[in-house]
Amino acid sequence: MSAHSHAHDDHHGDGGAGHGTFNSYMIGFILSVILTAIPFWLVMDGVLDSKIATALWIMGLGVVQIIVHMVYFLHMNTKSEGGWNMLALIFTLVIVAIAIAGSMWVMYHLNTNMMPDMDHDMIKSFG
Amino acid sequence: MTMANNTAAQTEMPVFYLKEEHHPETGTMLGFWIYLMSDSLIFGILFATYAVIGQNYAAGPAPTDLFDLELVAINTSMLLFSSITYGFAMLQMEKGSIAGTQLWLAITGLFGAAFVGLELYEFHELWSLGATPMRSGFLSAFYTLVATHGLHVTFGIIWLVTLMIQVAKHGLIPANKRRLMCLSMFWHFLDVIWIGVFSVVYLLGVLG
Numbered sequence: 001m002s003a004h005s006h007a008h009d010d011h012h013g014d015g016g017a018g019h020g021t022f023n024s025y026m027i028g029f030i031l032s033v034i035l036t037a038i039p040f041w042l043v044m045d046g047v048l049d050s051k052i053a054t055a056l057w058i059m060g061l062g063v064v065q066i067i068v069h070m071v072y073f074l075h076m077n078t079k080s081e082g083g084w085n086m087l088a089l090i091f092t093l094v095i096v097a098i099a100i101a102g103s104m105w106v107m108y109h110l111n112t113n114m115m116p117d118m119d120h121d122m123i124k125s126f127g
Numbered sequence: 128m129t130m131a132n133n134t135a136a137q138t139e140m141p142v143f144y145l146k147e148e149h150h151p152e153t154g155t156m157l158g159f160w161i162y163l164m165s166d167s168l169i170f171g172i173l174f175a176t177y178a179v180i181g182q183n184y185a186a187g188p189a190p191t192d193l194f195d196l197e198l199v200a201i202n203t204s205m206l207l208f209s210s211i212t213y214g215f216a217m218l219q220m221e222k223g224s225i226a227g228t229q230l231w232l233a234i235t236g237l238f239g240a241a242f243v244g245l246e247l248y249e250f251h252e253l254w255s256l257g258a259t260p261m262r263s264g265f266l267s268a269f270y271t272l273v274a275t276h277g278l279h280v281t282f283g284i285i286w287l288v289t290l291m292i293q294v295a296k297h298g299l300i301p302a303n304k305r306r307l308m309c310l311s312m313f314w315h316f317l318d319v320i321w322i323g324v325f326s327v328v329y330l331l332g333v334l335g
Contacts, residue, residue: 040196058334073318074312091164
């Protein structure tokens with residue numbers, strides 16, 4: 001994808017993007033299988049005692065697998081499309097992170113402050 | 128899309144405009160990538176919704192009562208297989224083999240259909256347990272997120288069948304190659320979204 005138009009003289013049609021090789025697809029596939037199997041195994045067999053540790057492993061392996069898919073299947077790199085692919089991706093990630101983290105943060109506080117068993121004096125003190 | 132291979136001719140002619148060398152060839156791919164990013168925003172918001180109201184069970188069923196991880200594991204492998212088979216279709220396309228491309232596209236479509244079929248089966252099972260979208264905030268968010276992804280896969284299959292007909296009629300012409308590359312990005316993108324779905328909704332859900 002990075003060396004489009006010049007290095008690939010054999011196929012200079014539209015869109016010189018997304019050229020993987022058999023090996024790169026297989027590497028991506030095998031990594032994906034491993035990265036999928038581990039979190040399922042952790043949950044289905046209850047391998048770890050700590051739920052928080054299991055949850056962190058699931059999220060961590062998920063992030064790694066997303067990167068694997070981006071690199072080996074979507075052929076992402078910092079140079080593709082002159083860097084605009086990466087820029088659009090980073091922008092999207094920032095927006096999504098703000099939306100998810102912001103929603104959870106705000107709604108968590110809302111839930112906390114709306115608890116029915118909240119101390120009555122405390123409610124008064126707000127007002 | 129116009130071809131950009133007339134640089135040799137350009138040297139003899141006066142140039143009255145600035146030519147961006149790489150632009151014409153890859154404009155569609157960048158545009159499609161930006162579409163995928165906007166689609167990511169949709170899924171991002173649905174994930175945010177699920178994160179906020181995914182625990183509001185309204186005294187109804189919780190993920191541990193509902194989700195069958197073995198079914199989800201099979202479903203996930205269907206989508207993963209379809210990703211690698213689409214990759215093989217792209218490799219055949221680059222070799223210029225119409226038959227090879229069509230074969231792998233067909234296999235990809237079957238894996239995709241198996242995925243959608245299993246998901247509909249899962250929904251049917253949940254529905255028969257009374258776990259409908261109307262039951263609780265958790266189920267509303269669950270169905271919205273998972274079914275939006277499933278709808279994307281469904282449209283991906285329709286697109287894939289359309290392209291198989293196109294390739295059968297016109298062969299691997301540049302326009303069809305470009306379309307196949309766009310669908311390739313779409314298809315792999317859906318697999319990326321599914322990683323989030325099975326991690327956040329199913330695995331973290333069953334973990335409790």
